[in-house]
Amino acid sequence: MGLRINDVVPNFTADTDQGEISFHDWIGDSWAILFSHPKDFTPVCTTEFSAVAQLNDEWAKRGTKVIGVSVDGVEDHKKWKGDIETYGNAAAGFPIIADEALAVSKAFDMLPAEAYMPDGRTPADSATVRSVFIIGPDKQLKLSMTYPMSVGRNFAEILRALDGLQMATGNGVATPANWVPGEDVIIPPTVSNEDATAKFGEFETIFPYLRKTKAPS
Numbered sequence: 001m002g003l004r005i006n007d008v009v010p011n012f013t014a015d016t017d018q019g020e021i022s023f024h025d026w027i028g029d030s031w032a033i034l035f036s037h038p039k040d041f042t043p044v045c046t047t048e049f050s051a052v053a054q055l056n057d058e059w060a061k062r063g064t065k066v067i068g069v070s071v072d073g074v075e076d077h078k079k080w081k082g083d084i085e086t087y088g089n090a091a092a093g094f095p096i097i098a099d100e101a102l103a104v105s106k107a108f109d110m111l112p113a114e115a116y117m118p119d120g121r122t123p124a125d126s127a128t129v130r131s132v133f134i135i136g137p138d139k140q141l142k143l144s145m146t147y148p149m150s151v152g153r154n155f156a157e158i159l160r161a162l163d164g165l166q167m168a169t170g171n172g173v174a175t176p177a178n179w180v181p182g183e184d185v186i187i188p189p190t191v192s193n194e195d196a197t198a199k200f201g202e203f204e205t206i207f208p209y210l211r212k213t214k215a216p217s
Contacts, residue, residue: 002109008139009034010107016067016095017077024139031064031162032135035153036110040072040080044152049080050088051155058159062166069097069104071129105129110146132158134165171216172199184212 003009011024026032035052037045052066059066070077077096084092097104105111110129132153134143142165147153164175173185187196189209196203196211203213 003133003141003144005142005144006140009133009135009141010104011139012104012107014104015074015098017074017081017098018095021067021095021097026067027065027135027137027139029137031062031137031166033059033064033066033158033162034108034133034135035066035068036105036108036129036131037068037070038129038149040070040076041083044149045070046080046083046087048153048155049084049092050090051153052094053084053088053090053092055155055159056090056093062159062162064162066094067097068094069099069129071099071102071105073100074098099129108133134158134162136165136169167215173213173216176212181215183215185215187211187213 009023011022013020013022035048037048039045049068052068072080077098081092081096099105102111108131110131130149130153131144131146133141136142143161145153145158160180163181164179167181167185168174171185172188172191174188175185176183179185184204187200187203191199193205193211196213200213200216203211205211
């Protein structure tokens with residue numbers, strides 16, 4: 001069975017270009033984003049890792065750690081980071097997991113249990129290892145998305161989704177389509193009007209099941 005929203009994500013020990021980590025310990029009390037790639041030195045992936053590096057300050061503002069995973073080795077990761085930093089003109093300070101044995105890719109259900117990397121493999125052999133997992137401080141999966149190899153990921157959307165998750169957590173609200181910070185949020189239908197008034201003050205009733213209020217600060 002695949003990994004589902006609110007499941008505790010797998011814990012594992014792995015080598016990275018920055019040394020060995022134990023995943024749950026590495027997350028600690030932070031939010032975390034794990035983003036995976038099918039091979040080092042590939043064009044779309046290089047642009048994506050560079051985009052992540054350019055957002056270093058944004059991840060930090062949100063108390064979020066980012067970590068990559070690729071089914072290549074540590075030495076390749078270290079060499080590839082030079083290209084990533086050159087393309088993005090930003091330091092790639094995040095670690096990249098070396099998943100040569102496919103343990104992480106299989107644990108997160110990106111590859112089937114019987115998968116292996118043949119000699120002379122191409123990125124197509126691990127094409128499904130192109131996912132994003134947003135993980136809460138409780139080590140639970142909050143959001144996942146998987147892209148084909150031909151479409152680069154939109155990290156502005158990943159950042160927006162992270163903002164929405166952090167807004168919802170602890171505030172008892174939801175966010176509407178295309179929401180960005182500063183816009184109104186949704187009061188869940190399970191909250192009565194009386195409780196909504198006590199908790200949020202004024203709110204707008206569009207339908208009995210759709211009420212909006214200013215985002216908690």
